[in-house]
Amino acid sequence: MGISVTGVKPGNTTVTINSKTSPNISKRIPVTVKSRNLLSYGPASGNGLTATVNSDGSLHVTGTASSQWAGIQWTFPCPVHGAVTLSRPTSIDGLTVSVKCLDAKGGQLGAQINTGNAGTVPAGTVSLRFEILATEVKPTMKNGDIRVQLESGDTAHDWMKPDNTSLKGGYKLENLWPEYAAQTVSGLTITPLGGEYKLKGTSTRGFEISTQRELTPGTYLAPKCEIDSYNVYTEIQDPTGKNLWRGYQSDQEITITKTETHKFAIRFAENRTVDKTFTPRLYKLD
Template identity: 65%
Template sequence: MTTITITGKKPGKTDVTISSTVNPAVKTIVPVTVKSRNLLAYGPASANGLTATVNSDGSLHVTGTASRQWAGLSWTFPCPVQGIVTLSASATIKGLDVNAKCLDGNGQQLGSQITMTSRGYAIPDGTVSLRLYIISNEATPTAQAGDLRIQLESGTEKHDWMRPDNTSFDGGGV
């Protein structure tokens, strides 16, 4: 059996035409949807003194002063993949930590949290959803303003940041 691998340069819809080399008149057109390699889902959120809005490029703009250490913003969304994942950021804000947790069907954490240093993290069996956190790591939180380009992707290799498919997913607080 022949394997065909198609890699899209940017998310969106397109068509792939497959033609016979023996008889070029024999062909079919297959609709294809290219999805982002960034598995996160996030959007506007405001809680605990922090506010996140989505920039036109899909990155998050975070402003405000967290109400206390380890408080901030979160988004819970269905886990889109099983296997090995890597969390990274090509733009960060000093004073804020980014991590994610795997949750079971009852919202209970499975395994340890996924951090920027846990490259090649194995999603535990039973994971139903993920919760992305942006929290203050400062004992006395200070005012923040900046952009975050966070990416969760399959595998152990980090790639250039790509806008997630879903950037209209409302968030909440931690």
């Protein structure tokens, strides 16, 4: 014989069980009703965004992100493995949410969990990282509420307040794209503008402007950085000269397996006239 208890709302309570054959015999059993929302979060500030917790447990986010793909995060012990669903019944335009699965060393396991599709928390996941990031190339001011829910299974249910809304968070996504010095190459002049670059002139031949940086093992994100489509573009190459990503491609995650020096180039064809300001970016996600 089994006993099924359905909680009305999260919290602590007791269940009293009485004997039908011996009315004087009863037992009070403590019960903890947990939220189906597996996320943990709380007040956070980073990269121009500030999050506070509303009275209903949702997040209020204000501020202007310092750059695209910058934002805030919370890391907490993994509560479940297997199929999960991430839903976002209330959102803010220009901000995206996701959950990454981390191993004991903080490395990412499997694909990140996005809204709209069922995901999987792989075996071996020790912690989860909930992120709110800016998607706009030039982020704008935000002031609104977000309700996000991570739950077991492949079906999204009505949003519930998570059990833990006091977890402090923050974030710092450092742009790892190495700096280019001011120079003129084959008719094109590049001018640093404090994180941005100005590229101007007409190329006299096909060539490149390049610099280098050592990358350590991990997962990196290269956001799209289009200068002049296929004619003038940024590019990342591994030590063998293999192309890992080009700026006219969509946002792409790059996996680096060992510490090596990579080339960060601006490639251009002959007789291309350019007058563009652009910001190449590379972020380490784990």
